[in-house]
Amino acid sequence: xxxxxxxLDVFTDQRYGGNPLAVVQGADALTADQMQxxxxxINLSETVFVLKADNPxxxxxxRIFTPAKxxxxxxxxxxxxxxxxxxxxAQQLNVDSDAIVVLEQTIGTLRVGVRLRAGxxxxxxxxxxxxxxxxxxxxxxxxxxxxxxxIPSEIGFENHKPVCFAAGNAFAFVPVTGLESIERxxxxxxxxxxxxxxxxxxxxxxYTRQCQHTTAHFHxxxxxxxxxxxxxxxxxxxxxxxxxxxxxxxxxxxxxHRRTIEQGFEMGRPSHISLTLGVEGGKLAVARIGGxxxxxxxxxxxx
Numbered sequence: 001x002x003x004x005x006x007x008l009d010v011f012t013d014q015r016y017g018g019n020p021l022a023v024v025q026g027a028d029a030l031t032a033d034q035m036q037x038x039x040x041x042i043n044l045s046e047t048v049f050v051l052k053a054d055n056p057x058x059x060x061x062x063r064i065f066t067p068a069k070x071x072x073x074x075x076x077x078x079x080x081x082x083x084x085x086x087x088x089x090a091q092q093l094n095v096d097s098d099a100i101v102v103l104e105q106t107i108g109t110l111r112v113g114v115r116l117r118a119g120x121x122x123x124x125x126x127x128x129x130x131x132x133x134x135x136x137x138x139x140x141x142x143x144x145x146x147x148x149x150x151i152p153s154e155i156g157f158e159n160h161k162p163v164c165f166a167a168g169n170a171f172a173f174v175p176v177t178g179l180e181s182i183e184r185x186x187x188x189x190x191x192x193x194x195x196x197x198x199x200x201x202x203x204x205x206x207y208t209r210q211c212q213h214t215t216a217h218f219h220x221x222x223x224x225x226x227x228x229x230x231x232x233x234x235x236x237x238x239x240x241x242x243x244x245x246x247x248x249x250x251x252x253x254x255x256x257h258r259r260t261i262e263q264g265f266e267m268g269r270p271s272h273i274s275l276t277l278g279v280e281g282g283k284l285a286v287a288r289i290g291g292x293x294x295x296x297x298x299x300x301x302x303x
Contacts, residue, residue: 003027005301007044010080011234011263011271011291013121018271018293019234019264021080022047024301027063032070034303039065045229048077050085053104059085061104068228072106073129073168075236075273075289082112083122083293090116105129107168125274125290128167132244132287135166139195144174147195148206148223149188154181157209160249165241167287169202171222173245178210179219183266187223187230197226205238207261216262216272218242233264234271236289243277243287254279256286 004025012018022042027035027049039047044067051061062081064071082101090097099114101124112126138144144162145152155162160175172195176182185206196204203224211219220242222235232238239261246252246259257277264271271291278286 001029001303002300003303005297005299006084006295007297008080008084008293008295010076010293011236011273013292013294015294015296017264017269019076019232019269020044020296021076023050023081023084024048025050027051030303032063035063035065036070038301038303040067040228043067045232046071046074046077048081050081053102055104058102058104058109064105066227066229068226071169073237075239076234076291078103078105078110078112078126079124079236079289079291080293082114082124082126084295086114086116086124087122087295121292121294123290123292125288128240128243128287128289130167131284132165132167132241134244134248135164135170136199138162138164138172138199143191143195144172146191147188148174148204149184149186150176150181158249163245163248164199164201165244167237167240167244169237169241170200171238171241172196172199172201172204173242174204174206176206176208178208179212182206182208182219182221185221185223187225192225202227203229203232203235203238205235205242207242211262212265213262215260217259218261219265220261220263221266222263231267233267233269234273234291235263236273236291239273239275239289240287243275244284247277247279247284252277252279254281
């Protein structure tokens with residue numbers, strides 16, 4: 001069996017940056033075990049399998065696998081798959097057009113707005129399927145610092161303290177003092193389990209307000225070794241949760257607030273995630289994730 005296969009770099013407008021994504025089309029005949037084996041073979045942070053939609057009015061149903069497990073939802077697979085399907089369905093790629101791609105996922109159905117512009121990378125954005133909410137407590141600062149190879153005084157800035165938020169996937173959000181600290185962050189195998197693994201979290205999202213580019217508002221790294229992703233170049237589902245963190249600590253007024261998150265720089269895969277927060281009546285009402293994607297490989301996969 002030969003299936004159409006594509007790779008894209010997501011959350012970037014340049015090839016060989018951002019977060020690589022593999023997309024396998026026509027995967028209806030594959031079992032979950034086969035999908036997992038293929039995802040492990042490809043060994044990117046996520047591989048998407050595109051199937052026929054249950055509702056014929058929708059664009060597709062997708063399943064998302066890391067090298068180690070299936071996920072109910074993920075951000076860069078949503079952005080990248082929607083961009084790819086819109087490009088493949090477009091009559092011409094050298095004209096400007098807009099599209100809505102409706103993707104069925106385990107977490108629910110997502111409507112993704114896609115913008116195609118001649119000579120430019122494709123942009124896609126979607127509203128998080130669930131609004132972020134606090135999800136339990138984290139261990140002490142000492143344990144969190146040890147799990148990341150840092151010292152306790154490097155944890156926290158301003159009024160930001162470590163918290164756990166979930167919006168489909170749960171992450172530990174660990175603020176650090178600056179770029180020097182975030183660059184030294186790592187998975188300390190001796191202390192990681194006590195800090196993060198035992199909490200049932202997808203990963204640890206380390207962030208600071210110091211950025212490498214003046215256009216960005218936060219610099220982040222995300223470690224998820226327990227799902228086969230030692231470090232992720234760009235994490236859209238964590239960005240969706242991060243909207244809750246920003247609202248919790250920064251006390252945003254009503255209205256729309258746009259924040260750009262830079263990630264992946266320490267891996268040589270610079271990424272930029274657009275995060276829009278909508279606040280109504282003092283509460284977070286919208287968390288919108290967006291970014292560019294560029295196609296890298298078009299081919300076939302032998303199964």
